Amino acid sequence: MLAVARPLVWCQRQSPYSRYGSVHLDLYTTANCLSQRGLAEMRAVGAEALEISPHDARWNRVPLGKLEDLAARVMKAAVRPGNCRAATPRLIQVDRRGPATVIEFARAQSALA
Numbered sequence: 001m002l003a004v005a006r007p008l009v010w011c012q013r014q015s016p017y018s019r020y021g022s023v024h025l026d027l028y029t030t031a032n033c034l035s036q037r038g039l040a041e042m043r044a045v046g047a048e049a050l051e052i053s054p055h056d057a058r059w060n061r062v063p064l065g066k067l068e069d070l071a072a073r074v075m076k077a078a079v080r081p082g083n084c085r086a087a088t089p090r091l092i093q094v095d096r097r098g099p100a101t102v103i104e105f106a107r108a109q110s111a112l113a
Contacts, residue, residue, distance in 0.1 A: 005030040007078040011067040014060070021067045025057040025074050031087055038083030045073050055087075 008026040025042070027033055033054040034042065042052050046059045062070055077083060 005032075007032075007075065007084075009071050009075045009078070011062075011071045013064065019064055020061045021064055023059045023062055023067060023070050023074060025078060027055050027078070027084070027087075030084075032084040033087040034078075035083055035085045038077070038080075041077045041080070041083055042074070045077050046070055 008029050009023065010026075011021055011023045013021045023046070034052075034057075035054075039052060039054065042057050046062070050060045051058045057074070059070060059074075
């Protein structure tokens, strides 16, 4: 059975006694990123969004009573068809090197020998 990685959404309190919290969307754990349509929908989900990128989003200063509702709306928007696309892998250029060289080390000798 093939496991599909779902986006990760979590919420937390700003500080232990704060009346506000934050909601986070993480797509780094998946092979997807938000499309232009998904980015627009994330902006529409919550006006208090601090940062939105194709790979993650964060909403700050959300009243505690609205944290779970916002987290649910973010998750629904993230998994809606057309809002995500396959992330293109970042390929790095590797320099080709010559054959490996063998380094010889002196044999270990015991103190008794």
